[in-house]
Amino acid sequence: MSAAGTVAAVDFGASSGRVMLGHVGHNELSIRSVARFPNNPVRIADRLHWNILDLYRGALGGLRAAVREEPTLCSVAVDSWAVDYALMRGDRMLGNPVHYRDERTVAGVRAVHAEISPADLYGRNGLQFLPFNSLYQLAADGLAGNLNGADGLLLIPDLITFWLTGEKVAERTNASTTGLVNVADGQWDEDLITRLGLPRAMFPRLVDAGSRVGPVQARVMAEFGASRTIEAVTVGSHDTASAVVAVPMTSETAAYISSGTWSLAGVELAAPVLSDASRAANFTNEAGVDGRVRYLRNVMGLWLLSESMRTWEQSGTSYDLPGLLAQAGVVTGQVTIFDVDDPGFLTPGDMPTRIREYCIEHDLQPPRTHVDLVRSIVESLAAAYAHTLQLAAELSGTRVSVVHIVGGGSQNELLCQLTANRTGLTVLAGPVEATAIGNVLVQARVQGLVTGSLESLRALVARAFAPRQYDPAT
Template structure:
């Protein structure tokens, strides 16, 4: 293996998407975007939906740009956020997928727990209880009669992959977020699916990261100007699974924070942790690449900041986040901390007002200015990260001596510094595009451009991307 090659990563986030070109060889790794586009949900009379057709159009345009720039492209792969799906009848999508922030799932949670108690669910699937997990969404669809015309269900990256190749599969890391995989076998839990009254036919064949799904459909290849033989590969199609591949961990005593719209805070293990203590702490065991387990907690992330900015913009006072963060860093301590995972923060809306409401209820100082709102949010996120990391170490028995922050939050110097302060541990920030890099690396390995274990791939990341280091300071705080 001495020749580098180029692959294309389609990386769809909850607020934006991108198509990235990655060039990889045994001692070479680089990525750059060829297309970026917004991912804006649409609210209709029946709820909040993803505009999946617009996303697909942008994916095709991005792949067209990728092929123009790299005519010898070796493969393509898709990753996205988890849990959401489309229902299909034959080849036809029945309706636009619901957004996980839609309010319809409460009845699905109650109906599911009436059939299988939460402690039994956790013993089988090891998932954190989140009201939008796929099994709860499917329960809501069952109650509404929406499953009756459906004969298949595809998670978002599997749906895009199907439209590219004509083959329906379920990539295993993302399937692990549905709550319907058996932790013991890694396969669909047929007994649980039956107990929940879901049609077994909905669930596609499982494939592992690194598998070739198939070549592009002739029509797709023609539209993007690619050879029909261009392969589409399964990677860690849950974006966090790909991001964790690219965390430059060079020792086993590291934790990671994949910091974006959501913050995924945890450690990588060989076996799940299915204890009652883990369930009560609301930790999740999600599938990782190469059979690893991502033992983590979902923490409300940069959504709190982005939704606050949208609120101020709607009110006619657009704000500049870098300037707000710089000013927020100067707010004197101690700074109050609120619960960033309060359910009131899940849906879109007036985030500063909700934060003020929660602070008033808890007897905390109420933020009065945008600068104070930003500082309260960042301080509270750092405190949530520190709690989750402490619990991850205690519940898993894994020592944590270094924290890696990847994704968009790695560029937030205030957040990284406060995380170091609150954990008392060094924080290494970067790479920013970890999800795309992980996607690219698994493709590259499947194409023979690199080889070896995840540790070998991470060593290549560590040699290529220099992190920014933040060391803990002694500071005064309220909690």
């Protein structure tokens, strides 16, 4: 095992990107942010796109700052949200990637399900039905003629890694979210790809998290002032896969919630659950680092809160979120609980009005004030978490005794306490930057800075970032 060293994590979230430095050794782990930049999607005509070039520029600026602080940087790795991709022709991108919240996939869903039933599809890919899964997006692209000029595709982290290194790969944890990787063997499902009329040659070579991709190209290194070779490696490039690496679980009966724009709640398993009951409950079996299975369900997440805040700000009312949450925490009386996963909440827009209209349509009492609405959102999220984890335990035949919340939601004291109350279980909150930490740890293991299983890495996280404990209210 090598002495301590430093690696850089490029972590793209749905609302912002960041570059973090991680210093890792046998019994030491620390991270610090060197750059943060906004992620502002752009609507062009009737399509919502990611501004991927601006994100790449932000990443390069962050790596420039990282090299300035740590000239002996060992490596870099990229993670991001799942499912979205860039269509390629040779080494050129054919356009900015479309945002998963765009509404284009309705026809794609119909086209896929006309070729293969949802039940058969679940048996092959093990994925929760979400209308923006990559295979539905690709079907929509095919119907629109967008695939005619394409000879390849790269998922978002793989695209950035390609721009850094010139090497095209598909990291397995993120590729598993496309719906085109067979859950049984972890390989591209060539039969399914053919049945859907997609060119097999479009799909890059699959590699595991913890693979060496290659050195950052000299011309790119010159852009951020590196004087020595920096290696690019793969990590759990689906941000949730990296976050789960950094969940400081010390028990096989622990569940996790990666809480951010989305909330992903579930358990870690050795094998997928492909039962009819699992499909009916809309649970997903996504690939994890080291061959683990992330058995979970996507819950709408803090998107509801951030969209509400954005709507109020646009109308001229700005709030301090911690203050608003503090007021929401002392709301008394009946709190309206609504289905946070209703499809009407998926796309950007006036979330407070949508929630009120949902409540009226379903004979629920609409929240009267902004504070009431915040309490209703947070309480409804906690209720959804509790229900999801109960189902995860029942469907997988596991027992859950403690819940870990990581990511931005771990800072939300009201959410953590209400989750403890709703589940009747102790909640351990933190670390906040779980995704970046998981990214850093897998890189560090590749570089020989640490060794061992995921359990060893998680023990290091638990020592470095002691979680905050919330017990159910009595």
